[in-house]
Amino acid sequence: QSVLTQPPSVSAAPGQKVTISCSGSSSNIGNNYVSWYLQVPGTAPKLLIYENNKRPSGIPDRFSGSKSGTSATLGIIGLQTGDEADYFCGTWDNSLSAWVFGGGTQLTVL
Amino acid sequence: QLQLQESGPGLVKPSETLSLTCTVSGDSISSSSYYWGWIRQPPGKGLEWIGNVYYNGGTYYSPSLKSRVTISVDTSKNQFSLKLSSVTAADTAVYYCARSDPTIFGVVVISFNWFDPWGQGTLVTVSS
Numbered sequence: 207q208s209v210l211t212q213p214p215s216v217s218a219a220p221g222q223k224v225t226i227s228c229s230g231s232s233s234n235i236g237n238n239y240v241s242w243y244l245q246v247p248g249t250a251p252k253l254l255i256y257e258n259n260k261r262p263s264g265i266p267d268r269f270s271g272s273k274s275g276t277s278a279t280l281g282i283i284g285l286q287t288g289d290e291a292d293y294f295c296g297t298w299d300n301s302l303s304a305w306v307f308g309g310g311t312q313l314t315v316l
Numbered sequence: 317q318l319q320l321q322e323s324g325p326g327l328v329k330p331s332e333t334l335s336l337t338c339t340v341s342g343d344s345i346s347s348s349s350y351y352w353g354w355i356r357q358p359p360g361k362g363l364e365w366i367g368n369v370y371y372n373g374g375t376y377y378s379p380s381l382k383s384r385v386t387i388s389v390d391t392s393k394n395q396f397s398l399k400l401s402s403v404t405a406a407d408t409a410v411y412y413c414a415r416s417d418p419t420i421f422g423v424v425v426i427s428f429n430w431f432d433p434w435g436q437g438t439l440v441t442v443s444s
Contacts, residue, residue, distance in 0.1 A: 208362060239419075241430040243363075250412055251355075251363065253432035262432065294363055298427035304378050305353075305365035305428055 209234060210295055210308035217314040222285050226311045228278040228295030234306060238298045240278040242271055245292045245310075254293070255280060287315050318342040320413050320435035328407075328442050334400040338413030338435060339393070346371035346391045351416040353431060354387060354398045356409040364409075368416050368428060369396050376425065403442045410437040 211229040218224040228240065242255040253262050255271035258278065270281045278295055295308040324336035338352065345352060354366040367377035369387040377385050381400070389396040400407060414431035 238427050239429045243431075250434040250437050251431075252434070253430055256417075256430040256432070296363070296431070298429070300427070302379060303376070304380075305368075307363040307365065310362045 208309040209299060209302070209306040210297065212293075212295060212308035212311045214309070215312045215314065217316055218285055219316050220285050220287060223281065223283045224285060224313065225282075226280040226293050226295075226313070228280070228308050230276050230278075230297065230306075232276055233301035234276075234297045234299040235273065235278055236276040237300060240271065240273055240295055240297045242278075242280045243294045243296065245294065246290075247292065251294065282313075285315050289313060290315050318415065318433055320415070320433060322411060322413050322435045322438040324438060324440070326439060326441060328403055328440060329444050330404055330442055331402055334398070334403050334407060334440055334442070336398045336411055336413075336438065336440070337395050338397070339395050340415075341394070344391075345389060345394050345396065349418070349420070351376075351418050351425070351428065352389070352396045353414050353416040353428075355412045355414060355431065355434075356407075357412070357437075358406075358409045366398065366400075366411075368418075374425075376428075405442050408440065408442045410439050412437045 239257045243251040244254045245251040258273040259271040292310045351368040353368040384401045386399040414434040417429040418425045419427045
């Protein structure tokens with residue numbers, strides 16, 4: 207059971223918008239930065255969003271991140287079939303003194 | 317361009333010690349304020365943080381693995397390494413190394429913020 211809770215799967219049509227939630231607590235999301243990672247099956251995870259809402263160089267602005275209280279959200283607009291992947295959130299947990307990941311969300315672009 | 321590459325045996329026997337090395341290219345491990353970490357992913361499952369190391373040898377470990385993990389650094393080779401002892405089939409996973417950004421208060425790390433970039437990963441199977 208992951209400390210951070212993500213929906214196992216989400217789906218939407220090409221061109222549409224989707225959001226992926228990441229729910230935690232005051233010991234993790236509530237007091238630390240959240241980052242998001244994209245993982246195409248069989249490849250290494252890739253940083254998508256850092257410090258809640260910042261995009262690394264090369265990540266298109268179709269991807270956005272936000273945080274409110276003890277939850278974070280990844281948003282993707284203008285969905286493309288190439289966006290099909292697993293998405294993970296992560297943050298530091300002050301109580302555990304450990305980095306924690308969400309269980310991951312599989313995005314299907316129908 | 318910063319790149320990380322994991323290496324080590326792909327098969328380890330139960331009760332033995334898993335040993336992996338991450339070679340960093342494109343930057344010096346000791347030239348920046350970043351930490352260097354290990355993360356693993358069992359087949360078909362999610363990501364699990366193992367621990368982080370600084371160029372001076374300072375470490376932070378996952379509480380659930382702390383009793384079996386040692387992460388060390390060799391600045392002369394621009395490498396850092398993972399040792400996981402007394403392995404079982406539950407330790408079968410793809411092991412990734414990555415750079416990690418810390419938040420430091422004074423001289424104490426109070427959190428880590430992200431992992432980037434990641435190595436390509438290496439599958440380690442625990443089996444007799």
